[in-house]
Amino acid sequence: MKLLLTGVSGLLGINFAQEMMDQHEIIGADRGKLRNAPFKVLKHDLLEPDAVESLLDKAQPEALVNCAALADLEACEDDLSLAKRLNTDLPRRLARACKSRGIPFVHISTDAVFDGQKDGFYSEEDPPSPPGAYSKTKLDGEWAVLTENPKAIVARVNFYGWSLGGKRSLAEFFYNNLTNNKSMSGFTDVIFCPMLVNDTARTLVKMLQRGLKGLYHLVGPQAMSKYQFGVEIARRFSLRESEITPKSVNFSGLIAKRSNNLWLSTRKLSTDLGEDLPAFSTGLDEFYTQYEQGYPQKIRGYQQL
Secondary structure: OEEEEEOOOOHHHHHHHHHHOOOOEEEEEEOOOEOOOOOEEEEOOOOOOOHHHHHHHHHOOOEEEEOOOOOOHHHHHHOHHHHHHHHHHHHHHHHHHHHHHOOOEEEEEEHHHOOOOOOOOEOOOOOOOOOOHHHHHHHHHHHHHHHHOOOOEEEEEOEEOOOOOOOOOHHHHHHHHHHOOOOEEEEOOOEEOOEEHHHHHHHHHHHHHOOOOEEEEEOOOOOEEHHHHHHHHHHHOOOOHHHEEEEOHHHOOOOOOOOOEOOEOOHHHHHHHOOOOOOHHHHHHHHHHHHHOOHHHHHHOOEOO
């Protein structure tokens, strides 16, 4: 299958490409951050007029996975216009163009569309209540995609992994601080469901191959606090978990509001796939194995200096 990935230099994009390039033809769309990538890269600014149509004409993909977004919560608060263009308007244009060409389309959304006030888990049937600019523009993007293209897949995700710059994921934050003997905090009152980004990529391909459509929660099956997540990273890498201080997000000093509870049910997706989603421990073991095998250095070698 010829897969076109927008936002290919991001955390999901680069790991998706690396994971799938031996099984599928990967074409990445990037604004110029990559060099010597082992897959085809088309330099494209998707916010330019007619850029979407031009990209699809050049790539001729059999499916498109939209990983492009403004995912920095603080940046979204600072520049709402750019957040809207990347998180709402671009997905709408991609969904419309893919529908007109008969190209299966996957749009990556976020677990952050919920305000976290519910006790227990959220299902796809629960009404979202986005707490900030990032989550509001991402929710609007979901609506735009499914309105323009009802056969599209919209996946709400939360993932971790090794990134191009080495600082994009929460796992890297804990690893970098722990290995440099720097103390840090972990939020005890922010619950989420982390999934290894490679598992996210593999599951997205399965969803395409099974012909799924509509809204799905694609996160890890185990909920935990961000503090617990840091402790799990420390233990797996045999680092000092005592360097991680338990802390409340209410005293974080962050501007953009964070949701306290992002426990998402994955029952719908596992039912429709006919299999359980990968366990957290399995993903963490693979994350550690990647480290041992030099995977982070390989990924960073694709970065344009």
